[in-house]
Amino acid sequence: MRRLLILALVLCVALVGCSRPRRAQATPTVAPALALATDSQVTTPMSQPTSPHPPTATPTRSPTFTPEPTPTALPTAPPTASASDWPEGSRVWEALQLEQERGGVIVRLRALALVPLDALVGALGEEGAAELLAVAGQDVQAVGVLNVQVENATEAIAHIHPDEAVVIADDERVATYPTLSDPLGGGYAPGAQREGLVLFGLRRGGAPQIRLLRYVVSPPYGEDGHPLSPEGYDLALALQ
Numbered sequence: 001m002r003r004l005l006i007l008a009l010v011l012c013v014a015l016v017g018c019s020r021p022r023r024a025q026a027t028p029t030v031a032p033a034l035a036l037a038t039d040s041q042v043t044t045p046m047s048q049p050t051s052p053h054p055p056t057a058t059p060t061r062s063p064t065f066t067p068e069p070t071p072t073a074l075p076t077a078p079p080t081a082s083a084s085d086w087p088e089g090s091r092v093w094e095a096l097q098l099e100q101e102r103g104g105v106i107v108r109l110r111a112l113a114l115v116p117l118d119a120l121v122g123a124l125g126e127e128g129a130a131e132l133l134a135v136a137g138q139d140v141q142a143v144g145v146l147n148v149q150v151e152n153a154t155e156a157i158a159h160i161h162p163d164e165a166v167v168i169a170d171d172e173r174v175a176t177y178p179t180l181s182d183p184l185g186g187g188y189a190p191g192a193q194r195e196g197l198v199l200f201g202l203r204r205g206g207a208p209q210i211r212l213l214r215y216v217v218s219p220p221y222g223e224d225g226h227p228l229s230p231e232g233y234d235l236a237l238a239l240q
Helices: 002-010 117-123 126-136
Strands: 091-093 098-102 105-116 142-152 158-160 166-169 172-175 186-188 193-202 212-217 233-239
Touching: 091 233, 098 233, 105 117, 105 158, 105 212, 105 233, 117 126, 117 142, 142 166, 142 186, 142 212, 166 193, 172 193
Parallel strands: none
Antiparallel strands: 091 105, 098 105, 105 142, 142 193, 158 186, 166 172, 166 212, 212 233
16 A cells, blocks of 8 residues: 555656665555655665665664754755646655764665645545555644665664654654655664655645754664664754
């Protein structure tokens, strides 16, 4: 059913030349527009994310979510996609150059879309719309889609959960939708990378009224369950 959601997001756009991790049961025939966002500062190719080997041990506990740190970057991003590429009322930002490193693990925010919920539900079939609404709830007015890339630049297995994050849109704080997002969380072998989409819902005002968006992720942790950094990630973007 995630396949229906992603296909509805891209609608008429059939962009080619990219690849990202997918669930075994979800095999879309058109590539998401967000997955093609480019970043001139990223040296690793986006076309073939590396799948990490399974971790050799399971951590004994999950890290405690730390309060969001002070943002270290606040670029201003104008929308880049044409209205015909997305449902009416959507705002899309591509080719974002935003990343943070914590404990040798890098999180990159490569693209963002804010889509009105009504427009998205209208593009889905009855079953797909029911699944989305079951997760989002009746109060959500917009669905956000983040293109996120994670890289473990350390020499040991590191664990991180960017699909179980917090998004702060102006004064609204919400959790992401892990069940609708790509499976980015878990153990990363040394040098491993993954890239995928992280979804969330917003209740306030709808997509056109959001001015500042922050993507907050807990710090990575090692095989022993201890955080690799005292700070988590806080990727902030001022939206025009």
